[in-house]
Amino acid sequence: MVYLTRLEHFNAAHKLYNPGWSREKNEEVFGKCANENWHGHNYDLYVTIKGDPDPDTGFLFDVKKLSQIIKDQVIEKVDHRNLNLEVDFLKGKMCSTENLAIGIWQQLVPHLPEEIKLHCIKLYETPRIYVEYFG
Amino acid sequence: MSVREKKVAVYRKEHFNAAHRIFNPAWDDGKNAEVFGKCSNPNYHGHNYELIVKVTGVPDPETGYVMDMKVLSRITAEEVLERFDHKNLNLDTVEFKDLNPTAEHIAVVIYDLLRARIDEKLELQVRLYETERNFVEYPAD
Numbered sequence: 061m062v063y064l065t066r067l068e069h070f071n072a073a074h075k076l077y078n079p080g081w082s083r084e085k086n087e088e089v090f091g092k093c094a095n096e097n098w099h100g101h102n103y104d105l106y107v108t109i110k111g112d113p114d115p116d117t118g119f120l121f122d123v124k125k126l127s128q129i130i131k132d133q134v135i136e137k138v139d140h141r142n143l144n145l146e147v148d149f150l151k152g153k154m155c156s157t158e159n160l161a162i163g164i165w166q167q168l169v170p171h172l173p174e175e176i177k178l179h180c181i182k183l184y185e186t187p188r189i190y191v192e193y194f195g
Numbered sequence: 196m197s198v199r200e201k202k203v204a205v206y207r208k209e210h211f212n213a214a215h216r217i218f219n220p221a222w223d224d225g226k227n228a229e230v231f232g233k234c235s236n237p238n239y240h241g242h243n244y245e246l247i248v249k250v251t252g253v254p255d256p257e258t259g260y261v262m263d264m265k266v267l268s269r270i271t272a273e274e275v276l277e278r279f280d281h282k283n284l285n286l287d288t289v290e291f292k293d294l295n296p297t298a299e300h301i302a303v304v305i306y307d308l309l310r311a312r313i314d315e316k317l318e319l320q321v322r323l324y325e326t327e328r329n330f331v332e333y334p335a336d
Contacts, residue, residue, distance in 0.1 A: 069326070071240055071241060071242050071326065072240050072241060073214035073238065073239040073240050073241040073283075074241070092280065092281035093281060095281050095282065095283070095287070097214070097282070097283035097286040097287050098214035098239050098241065098283050099212055099213055099214050099241055099280075099281040099282060099283065100212060100213060100214040100215070100239065100240055100241005100242055101212050101241055101242065101243050102241075102242050102243045102326050102327070139233065139240075140233035140234060140236050140240040141236065141238070141240060142236070142238035142239055142240070145238050146236075146238055186210070186212065186243050187210075187243070
């Protein structure tokens with residue numbers, strides 16, 4: 061079993077705001093992250109797949125193809141976007157890094173060949189904060 | 196020249212994150228989109244900004260400091276982080292009400308804010324990273 065990771069970047073605006081709560085409660089729970097006019101981040105996305113290398117190529121999976129799948133299914137939809145307003149796979153969800161990582165996982169799985177297993181989505185919101193999702 | 200007369204640069208790193216939109220109000224939406232591309236998204240996007248403040252001077256003969264870093268940190272927090280952290284630069288700040296919030300302009304604005312609070316005999320330069328790969332410096336050498 062080999063693990064292969066591809067790193068991609070995007071940046072986006074968001075806010076942490078639960079529409080079912082009052083503004084006061086949102087500010088109490090989310091602090092300045094609840095700013096109604098948004099704030100933003102540079103996100104670093106690590107996508108790790110696992111499997112056995114193909115005997116003919118020595119590759120687990122063509123990393124150019126992996127990069128293209130991540131670009132088409134994720135980066136195109138989130139880069140330079142407002143995560144709360146413009147991203148279909150986050151509609152109705154809180155735009156936390158946790159939910160974003162889970163959403164990215166769900167975007168990628170249907171587009172990977174059956175023999176390639178997604179192992180981990182590791183998503184940095186800042187250089188000091190990241191989440192990992194293993195499905 | 197003795198050690199006590201030599202100029203030294205000291206640096207303080209800070210970070211903040213913010214939403215913004217690159218937009219020229221004198222242009223229509225089409226021209227903004229043509230020139231600024233996705234950076235002009237009307238719904239904004241955002242960055243983690245890294246700020247490096249450089250202060251240069253001869254260390255004070257009594258303290259050995261160019262500048263007390265606790266003071267530099269406090270000034271930067273008061274002037275920069277409280278103004279811009281977790282804000283929408285276009286909507287939430289007076290500084291960018293009529294100024295396009297490009298990294299270039301943000302660096303100059305930060306320089307002016309800090310310059311007013313730092314001893315005139317010390318030189319000041321700011322470097323601002325908008326992403327890990329895009330950064331600007333002001334004043335330019």
